[in-house]
Amino acid sequence: MKPVDKSIDKQTLRRTLLKFAGGALAVVAGMSPGARAQSPKRGGTLRLSNGGDPPDFDMHQTSTYLSQFLGAPCYSNLMRADPKDYNRLLPDLAEKADVSADGKTVTFLLRENVVFHNGMPLSSEDVVFSLERIRNPAKGIVSPRKGLLGNIEAIEARGARTVVIRLTQPQPDFLFLVSNPFNVIVPKKVAEPLDAQGIGMKRQIVGTGPFRLSQSVDGQIYELTRFEKYFGPAPLLDKIQMFPIKGEVERSAALQGKRIDACFFFPNESVLATLRKVPGMTVLRRPTPTFINLIPNVQRKPFDDPRVREALSLALDRDSFIKTVGPLSGAFFHSLGLMPPGSPYSLSTAEVKQFGGYDTLPGLGGDLAANRARAVALLEQAGVPKGFKVVIPTRGDVPAFRDAAINVAAQLKAVGMDATVDIRDAGAFYAIETKGDFQMVVHSVAMGGSTADQILGEGYTSYGGRNYGQWKDDTLDNLYRQQSRELDPRKRGDLIKQFQLTFLKTYYQINLAWVGYGAAHWNTVQGWSALPDLYANMQLGQAWLDS
Amino acid sequence: MVDYMLRRLGIGLVTLFGVAVIVFFMMRVLPGDAAVMLSGAGSGAVSEQELAEVRIKLGLDRSLPVQFADWAGHVVRFDLGESLRTGKPVIDDIARRFPYTLQVVVMAMLIAVFVGVPVGVLSAAFSGSWGDQLLRALSIVGLAAPSFWVGLLLILGLVWLFQWSAPLMWEPFWVSPWKSVTQLFWPALAVGLRQLALIARMTRSIMLEVLGEDYIRTARAKGLSEWSVVMHHGLRNGMLPVVTLIGFEVSALFGGLIVTETVFSVPGLGQYVVAAILNRDYPAAQGIVLILAGIVVLGNLFVDLLYGVIDPRTRVQAGEK
Numbered sequence: 001m002k003p004v005d006k007s008i009d010k011q012t013l014r015r016t017l018l019k020f021a022g023g024a025l026a027v028v029a030g031m032s033p034g035a036r037a038q039s040p041k042r043g044g045t046l047r048l049s050n051g052g053d054p055p056d057f058d059m060h061q062t063s064t065y066l067s068q069f070l071g072a073p074c075y076s077n078l079m080r081a082d083p084k085d086y087n088r089l090l091p092d093l094a095e096k097a098d099v100s101a102d103g104k105t106v107t108f109l110l111r112e113n114v115v116f117h118n119g120m121p122l123s124s125e126d127v128v129f130s131l132e133r134i135r136n137p138a139k140g141i142v143s144p145r146k147g148l149l150g151n152i153e154a155i156e157a158r159g160a161r162t163v164v165i166r167l168t169q170p171q172p173d174f175l176f177l178v179s180n181p182f183n184v185i186v187p188k189k190v191a192e193p194l195d196a197q198g199i200g201m202k203r204q205i206v207g208t209g210p211f212r213l214s215q216s217v218d219g220q221i222y223e224l225t226r227f228e229k230y231f232g233p234a235p236l237l238d239k240i241q242m243f244p245i246k247g248e249v250e251r252s253a254a255l256q257g258k259r260i261d262a263c264f265f266f267p268n269e270s271v272l273a274t275l276r277k278v279p280g281m282t283v284l285r286r287p288t289p290t291f292i293n294l295i296p297n298v299q300r301k302p303f304d305d306p307r308v309r310e311a312l313s314l315a316l317d318r319d320s321f322i323k324t325v326g327p328l329s330g331a332f333f334h335s336l337g338l339m340p341p342g343s344p345y346s347l348s349t350a351e352v353k354q355f356g357g358y359d360t361l362p363g364l365g366g367d368l369a370a371n372r373a374r375a376v377a378l379l380e381q382a383g384v385p386k387g388f389k390v391v392i393p394t395r396g397d398v399p400a401f402r403d404a405a406i407n408v409a410a411q412l413k414a415v416g417m418d419a420t421v422d423i424r425d426a427g428a429f430y431a432i433e434t435k436g437d438f439q440m441v442v443h444s445v446a447m448g449g450s451t452a453d454q455i456l457g458e459g460y461t462s463y464g465g466r467n468y469g470q471w472k473d474d475t476l477d478n479l480y481r482q483q484s485r486e487l488d489p490r491k492r493g494d495l496i497k498q499f500q501l502t503f504l505k506t507y508y509q510i511n512l513a514w515v516g517y518g519a520a521h522w523n524t525v526q527g528w529s530a531l532p533d534l535y536a537n538m539q540l541g542q543a544w545l546d547s
Numbered sequence: 548m549v550d551y552m553l554r555r556l557g558i559g560l561v562t563l564f565g566v567a568v569i570v571f572f573m574m575r576v577l578p579g580d581a582a583v584m585l586s587g588a589g590s591g592a593v594s595e596q597e598l599a600e601v602r603i604k605l606g607l608d609r610s611l612p613v614q615f616a617d618w619a620g621h622v623v624r625f626d627l628g629e630s631l632r633t634g635k636p637v638i639d640d641i642a643r644r645f646p647y648t649l650q651v652v653v654m655a656m657l658i659a660v661f662v663g664v665p666v667g668v669l670s671a672a673f674s675g676s677w678g679d680q681l682l683r684a685l686s687i688v689g690l691a692a693p694s695f696w697v698g699l700l701l702i703l704g705l706v707w708l709f710q711w712s713a714p715l716m717w718e719p720f721w722v723s724p725w726k727s728v729t730q731l732f733w734p735a736l737a738v739g740l741r742q743l744a745l746i747a748r749m750t751r752s753i754m755l756e757v758l759g760e761d762y763i764r765t766a767r768a769k770g771l772s773e774w775s776v777v778m779h780h781g782l783r784n785g786m787l788p789v790v791t792l793i794g795f796e797v798s799a800l801f802g803g804l805i806v807t808e809t810v811f812s813v814p815g816l817g818q819y820v821v822a823a824i825l826n827r828d829y830p831a832a833q834g835i836v837l838i839l840a841g842i843v844v845l846g847n848l849f850v851d852l853l854y855g856v857i858d859p860r861t862r863v864q865a866g867e868k
Contacts, residue, residue, distance in 0.1 A: 049715075250699070253702045254712075257702050397825075425579075427584050
């Protein structure tokens with residue numbers, strides 16, 4: 001393979017390579033303002049609680065932040081998000097990444113002398129195995145993010161330190177996708193036999209990260225201890241203890257009672273409001289790539305009719321939704337289009353306002369009464385009778401589902417629909433959803449990244465994992481593929497915009513809000529900063545305690 | 548008496564079998580299954596084929612009678628299977644969590660009985676006094692205040708008043724008895740307040756009834772001290788319903804500590820059973836329900852035996868039967 005000097009996405013790659021060169025600055029970048037003012041102290045135990053028990057430890061198989069928060073300090077990726085700017089990548093296990101001139105071959109050069117927590121040295125075989133495990137898992141192993149690596153044609157180990165990945169088509173977002181926080185590198189010799197048994201790494205953590213799992217007692221404690229042979233900057237904390245406390249109020253009480261030092265997951269605003277009043281406490285809320293959409297099932301009448309779907313969108317007052325559901329679930333944010341708030345690919349206000357109901361986004365000055373009158377007219381045209389019964393199944397344990405569904409049902413009544421909410425537990429809800437046995441759902445969709453390929457590919461293509469509404473649209477799928485392989489950033493931006501405009505016109509999914517989670521910690525916790533992505537910057541290698 | 552006990556044990560075994568059948572099939576009737584929950588189907592990227600493979604791996608592709616026979620066959624050998632969630636033997640998970648729940652239940656009931664019974668007796672003995680009125684009002688508060696709220700108040704109150712909070716690492720009683728008692732006292736208090744109020748009210752009400760009986764008047768007429776009348780003649784006769792209540796509450800507490808365990812993060816059975824049901828962790832849910840049913844059966848048997856100790860008439864009746 002020829003080393004290359006031409007980038008697949010000049011902007012992205014330039015930024016990436018620049019950061020590779022300045023990787024040592026990562027330590028500084030990860031620190032909070034308070035941390036920069038003082039010199040970091042080594043030692044101490046950081047006590048955390050972010051929710052209940054992680055269901056399992058297998059980062060490739062899981063989709064929950066609970067497992068990711070536990071695994072992140074223990075594992076490494078090829079590259080990882082810059083703690084200061086999550087749109088940039090820093091070297092992690094890969095010392096260097098080269099992209100071929102045609103953008104179809106990526107070569108990673110691995111660091112030397114990296115060892116796993118069990119003492120085995122890292123080799124390119126481990127990287128190949130890990131990426132293959134994600135994109136093409138063994139029987140009985142589930143890989144919810146295999147779509148991220150769907151563009152890979154082949155992965156090859158060349159010597160102990162080089163990994164070559166051939167892509168079916170150029171993909172400017174590829175480095176971000178392969179560096180997704182869940183796409184960690186596991187040791188082949190440990191994982192392969194466990195996979196063959198169908199167990200996987202569900203109860204094991206063997207990584208190359210700054211901390212190793214030293215104790216795990218379900219329901220009581222997960223303890224991580226500094227890994228002295230970590231290849232990166234020496235971790236500052238002696239230990240990290242994670243306690244499973246499921247309830248937010250209980251976590252807040254534990255934090256106020258100094259039973260824990262920090263909690264990085266608080267959706268409920270009233271809990272954060274209480275914590276804001278506590279002297280010595282740092283409280284923040286940041287957006288994360290999680291959106292709440294109303295998703296009609298297009299396989300069910302009358303939702304196969306675009307007029308009916310548009311009427312649903314017109315019926316909804318997004319501003320009121322955000323004000324009502326936001327404090328309960330963290331759905332405080334909104335964006336223009338399908339990309340996350342603040343995305344460079346956001347649409348203009350005028351572009352968004354042309355779609356039914358989107359003018360009710362905060363600050364856009366929409367006329368709700370006129371929208372709803374038009375919704376009623378559209379429903380009438382589509383032959384939907386007044387008092388049409390709609391049941392919205394939802395899961396009762398998550399406000400972003402439950403309270404969002406309740407709010408939507410209430411709003412749909414305003415256009416003559418007899419909407420009710422069917423609250424189930426998670427198992428029952430997912431059984432309904434997996435079977436497609438619903439009219440519509442209000443779904444909180446958590447993405448593991450903010451790139452266009454991630455958001456649009458997983459969230460808004462026919463074959464994406466989040467097509468709960470079961471629609472099929474070749475135009476959209478083709479548009480997605482076009483933007484995914486476009487190397488020219490300007491042209492790609494246009495295609496992404498075109499995709500969004502085309503999608504919004506279909507009302508296959510109706511966007512309501514974006515979620516942002518709260519975090520709170522005592523001021524003694526330093527060296528950690530929140531990124532607008534829940535999963536990024538959770539390695540905590542440079543977090544320290546000022547006490 | 549032995550016949551009576553054997554008969555009760557036999558009925559208990561039949562009850563346990565019934566519970567086993569019901570819980571097994573109820574778990575299967577619930578929508579969604581372990582494969583859906585374990586494979587993270589909520590992420591939307593899991594195909595039907597992958598789900599089918601997970602079901603085969605878990606043995607869920609077999610018919611229900613075959614699955615039941617397999618599970619029941621293991622249960623009679625005291626093997627409750629492996630938790631689908633934790634991957635550990637269910638019996639080990641339960642054994643690790645049981646002592647914490649048991650300790651909270653025992654401590655809560657000790658608080659409830661040793662405070663509730665005297666409060667009830669005093670209330671009855673001084674019925675209508677301001678003290679009685681106050682204790683009755685407090686007992687209503689105790690009944691009405693939810694244990695999670697009391698728990699949160701206790702946690703925050705201890706911090707504000709004494710800058711003290713219970714650590715999150717719980718020590719088993721046999722490792723560090725004093726530390727364990729001081730840690731679990733607070734959850735026990737939070738949950739015990741309700742039982743205390745209940746027992747106090749029940750004791751008061753029974754004692755008021757008993758203290759109006761003819762034999763109490765006779766005892767007083769004999770010149771016995773009021774203490775002797777109340778404690779020896781009144782309380783002993785009035786204790787049967789209270790003991791029944793205590794037995795019932797102990798059984799109920801084993802399965803009902805979920806909220807308190809959550810508030811205080813006690814790694815007990817309550818959290819385990821809820822997680823098992825929500826995750827469709829069939830072996831864990833079935834195992835724990837069976838164990839809890841066993842506790843209820845044994846608890847009822849124990850209460851029956853206690854009746855005999857408290858009231859000799861029941862011994863005679865049981866013997867006659």
